[in-house]
Amino acid sequence: MGDIVVSIVAKLAEYTVDPILHHARYLCCFNNIAGNLPNAKEELELTRNSVKERVEEAIMRTEKIEPAVEKWLKDVEKVLEEVHMLQGRISEVSKSYFRRQFQYFLTKEIARKIEKMAQLNHNSKFDPFSKIAELPGMKYYSSKDFVRFKSRESTYENLLEALKDKSACTIGLVGLGGSGKTTLAKEVGKKAEELKLFEKVVMATVSQTPNIKSIQMQIADKLGLKFEEKTEEGRAQRLSERLRTGTTLLILDDVWEKLEFEAIGIPYNENNKGCGVILTTRSREVCISMQCQTIIELNLLTGEEAWDLFKLNANITGESPYVLKGVATKIVDECRGLPIAIVTVGSTLKGKTVKEWELALSRLKDSEPLDIPKGLRSPYACLELI
Ligand SMILES: Nc1ncnc2c1ncn2[C@@H]1O[C@H](COP(=O)(O)OP(=O)(O)O)[C@@H](O)[C@H]1O
Ligand SMILES: [Mg+2]
Numbered sequence: 356m357g358d359i360v361v362s363i364v365a366k367l368a369e370y371t372v373d374p375i376l377h378h379a380r381y382l383c384c385f386n387n388i389a390g391n392l393p394n395a396k397e398e399l400e401l402t403r404n405s406v407k408e409r410v411e412e413a414i415m416r417t418e419k420i421e422p423a424v425e426k427w428l429k430d431v432e433k434v435l436e437e438v439h440m441l442q443g444r445i446s447e448v449s450k451s452y453f454r455r456q457f458q459y460f461l462t463k464e465i466a467r468k469i470e471k472m473a474q475l476n477h478n479s480k481f482d483p484f485s486k487i488a489e490l491p492g493m494k495y496y497s498s499k500d501f502v503r504f505k506s507r508e509s510t511y512e513n514l515l516e517a518l519k520d521k522s523a524c525t526i527g528l529v530g531l532g533g534s535g536k537t538t539l540a541k542e543v544g545k546k547a548e549e550l551k552l553f554e555k556v557v558m559a560t561v562s563q564t565p566n567i568k569s570i571q572m573q574i575a576d577k578l579g580l581k582f583e584e585k586t587e588e589g590r591a592q593r594l595s596e597r598l599r600t601g602t603t604l605l606i607l608d609d610v611w612e613k614l615e616f617e618a619i620g621i622p623y624n625e626n627n628k629g630c631g632v633i634l635t636t637r638s639r640e641v642c643i644s645m646q647c648q649t650i651i652e653l654n655l656l657t658g659e660e661a662w663d664l665f666k667l668n669a670n671i672t673g674e675s676p677y678v679l680k681g682v683a684t685k686i687v688d689e690c691r692g693l694p695i696a697i698v699t700v701g702s703t704l705k706g707k708t709v710k711e712w713e714l715a716l717s718r719l720k721d722s723e724p725l726d727i728p729k730g731l732r733s734p735y736a737c738l739e740l741i
Contacts, residue, residue, distance in 0.1 A: 385458040395472045413485035493545040514543045517649045525632045527642030530653030533695025536635035553604040594620030607634040613644040655692030668701030682712045
């Protein structure tokens with residue numbers, strides 16, 4: 356019975372005496388606690404400034420800041436703003452008729468804010484703080500000079516359709532040098548990325564003398580993959596493991612001869628296993644030897660498209676002299692619908708005199724044939740002009 360009485364008294368004391376003690380403590384401590392507020396605030400501001408400096412440095416290194424850091428900075432700004440307002444109320448309190456009551460409530464709030472600031476200060480050691488940001492992917496390539504030629508719409512659509520049909524996992528895009536394969540493959544890659552047909556779209560240049568290490572590194576860089584392996588085969592195995600996870604479209608640009616996918620680390624013959632390939636090449640045989648399920652040919656531009664592209668690059672307008680337009684038409688004819696010839700000749704002759712245009716045309720007609728098929732000598736001779 357005695358024990359029960361003691362415990363009831365103790366319980367009552369918790370609810371009655373303790374709050375009174377607390378109350379008294381808050382009143383006595385008001386000045387003390389309020390005096391600590393600026394120090395706590397200053398300390399947190401210093402920490403915030405150094406975190407902000409680290410953020411700026413990380414951004415300069417193109418790194419991405421961890422969400423926890425961003426949230427911390429937001430919380431700090433919010434608390435500092437609240438403390439600023441609280442300081443305003445503290446300076447007002449002495450003028451108030453109900454000074455004691457206000458002090459009591461303010462002391463509680465000040466204590467809470469000091470504790471919150473100490474907590475934020477304590478939680479300011481972030482690990483990790485930031486991480487290397489992903490490369491922008493196909494968005495990196497500009498489309499500002501890309502012209503959507505009507506005669507190529509179907510090629511563009513066929514490429515996209517073949518990508519949607521995951522069973523056609525290796526697609527060949529064939530066309531003459533300078534016909535626009537790289538330009539078109541970039542656009543299709545950008546669209547595939549936009550439509551999220553693949554998680555990642557990666558472009559790598561192969562070129563006439565392929566360098567396995569360079570191809571591996573180009574792909575790895577764009578996937579954010581770091582190789583520890585020193586050998587080509589080690590890297591190939593690592594890359595192949597990475598390409599088996601998620602879905603990736605690889606655009607292998609400018610392939611001249613059969614490429615060994617296994618040597619690079621591209622998983623092969625694994626339909627629906629995530630990795631799609633577009634290869635651009637001048638040779639249909641390359642597509643056949645690399646077992647492309649779909650081969651798409653890129654044709655030359657129509658006369659009208661060639662003229663429009665030339666006008667755009669040579670800056671021919673309605674006001675251009677009649678004779679100049681006459682010479683221009685003949686030059687465009689010599690280009691035979693090959694985009695690279697049209698763009699190069701057009702932009703070189705831009706702003707030049709009619710005489711210079713005529714000279715270019717006669718040199719073009721007289722130029723020595725190059726070691727290329729007969730019907731296509733003149734567009735490539737256009738490039739020799741420059
Ligand atoms: N659709 C297009 N719109 C505008 N210019 C183009 C287009 N296609 C090709 N060109 C021009 O032709 C040049 C050669 O094209 P490119 O794609 O490099 O050819 P390929 O890869 O077939 O050798 C480009 O640098 C560009 O100036
Ligand atoms: Mg190319």
